[in-house]
Amino acid sequence: MAADLTGATGPRFAHASEAELARILDFYQVAWRYEPDVFPISWNASGAVVECFAPDFYLPEIDLYLELTTLKQSLVRKKNRKLRWMRLLYPETRVKLLYARDFRALMVKYGRLDFLGEVLGANGHGASPRSATAPQPSEPAA
Amino acid sequence: MTIHDDVQEVLLTEDQIRGRVAELGVELAHDYSDRQPVLVSVLKGSIVFLADLIRATELPLSVDLMELSSYGAAMESSGQVRILKDLSGSIEGRDLIVVEDIIDTGLTLNYLLRYLHERTPASVHICCLLDKPARRLTDIHIDYRGFTIPDRFVVGYGLDFDEHYRNLPYIGVLRPSVYGGAEPRT
Numbered sequence: 001m002a003a004d005l006t007g008a009t010g011p012r013f014a015h016a017s018e019a020e021l022a023r024i025l026d027f028y029q030v031a032w033r034y035e036p037d038v039f040p041i042s043w044n045a046s047g048a049v050v051e052c053f054a055p056d057f058y059l060p061e062i063d064l065y066l067e068l069t070t071l072k073q074s075l076v077r078k079k080n081r082k083l084r085w086m087r088l089l090y091p092e093t094r095v096k097l098l099y100a101r102d103f104r105a106l107m108v109k110y111g112r113l114d115f116l117g118e119v120l121g122a123n124g125h126g127a128s129p130r131s132a133t134a135p136q137p138s139e140p141a142a
Numbered sequence: 143m144t145i146h147d148d149v150q151e152v153l154l155t156e157d158q159i160r161g162r163v164a165e166l167g168v169e170l171a172h173d174y175s176d177r178q179p180v181l182v183s184v185l186k187g188s189i190v191f192l193a194d195l196i197r198a199t200e201l202p203l204s205v206d207l208m209e210l211s212s213y214g215a216a217m218e219s220s221g222q223v224r225i226l227k228d229l230s231g232s233i234e235g236r237d238l239i240v241v242e243d244i245i246d247t248g249l250t251l252n253y254l255l256r257y258l259h260e261r262t263p264a265s266v267h268i269c270c271l272l273d274k275p276a277r278r279l280t281d282i283h284i285d286y287r288g289f290t291i292p293d294r295f296v297v298g299y300g301l302d303f304d305e306h307y308r309n310l311p312y313i314g315v316l317r318p319s320v321y322g323g324a325e326p327r328t
Contacts, residue, residue, distance in 0.1 A: 027213045027222055028249040062281050108295065108321050110214030
């Protein structure tokens with residue numbers, strides 16, 4: 001699948017950093033899918049799903065999910081919490097969280113500091129509509 | 143002002159590198175004692191490691207080099223990795239040892255391995271000087287590993303930033319101020 005931030009010929013990415021990661025994966029010919037799966041991580045008393053985790057990318061050849069986080073610390077905390085639940089509930093599923101420092105390191109490695117400046121000017125990582133209003137589960141046991 | 147001034151910390155000294163490269167050479171010579179491997183390396187970062195490794199490996203080996211376009215440099219042209227310099231000889235039926243300076247995301251190596259396997263070598267093994275697993279985005283099995291390093295931006299001994307620092311004789315952590323980065327949290 002080819003990266004396209006506009007959504008005209010591919011998925012509409014929530015953030016420019018996701019489109020950039022998709023371009024990197026395309027460049028090195030690593031197959032990817034954008035938000036292909038949704039994992040329920042919280043249910044109410046009647047068994048209805050109240051919160052999900054939808055990792056940004058799935059790399060089918062490697063069987064690995066990738067989740068990007070960028071700037072907002074509140075979103076990072078939220079994603080860390082979701083990831084802990086994800087790992088608790090779906091231990092066989094491999095998910096890697098890329099933090100802002102990881103993305104920055106990628107941009108430094110590829111000499112894309114100009115792009116990094118653009119992303120730093122943006123306002124964090126767009127929250128998924130699926131989870132924006134969902135209740136927050138409590139912390140999983142360690 | 144010298145290139146050393148941009149180094150925040152020496153991660154691996156010349157002596158440490160020399161000692162480990164010598165050990166890797168002995169390991170390779172032992173494991174390939176009945177074969178004549180081709181050491182395939184990717185320009186430019188691996189050249190210093192390759193030069194020292196082949197001199198530490200007492201085998202009738204041969205060397206071949208490749209160069210691949212990297213993502214950032216190719217932003218204005220093709221959207222996919224290109225082979226800027228291909229292998230000089232056939233590798234069909236040969237035993238390959240891919241010599242890498244550093245494996246972080248593994249994306250380049252992942253591409254390279256697919257390319258090499260299509261040319262039906264007898265075997266392919268990987269020898270890298272530095273393994274930075276924190277950055278890995280692919281599944282790569284490393285057969286011979288010099289050092290596992292933390293998630294720091296390293297230069298020297300062939301590794302560059304913006305084509306500089308390759309000639310440092312040690313592996314050093316580059317000052318974040320040089321590349322406009324922030325120090326990773328530990």
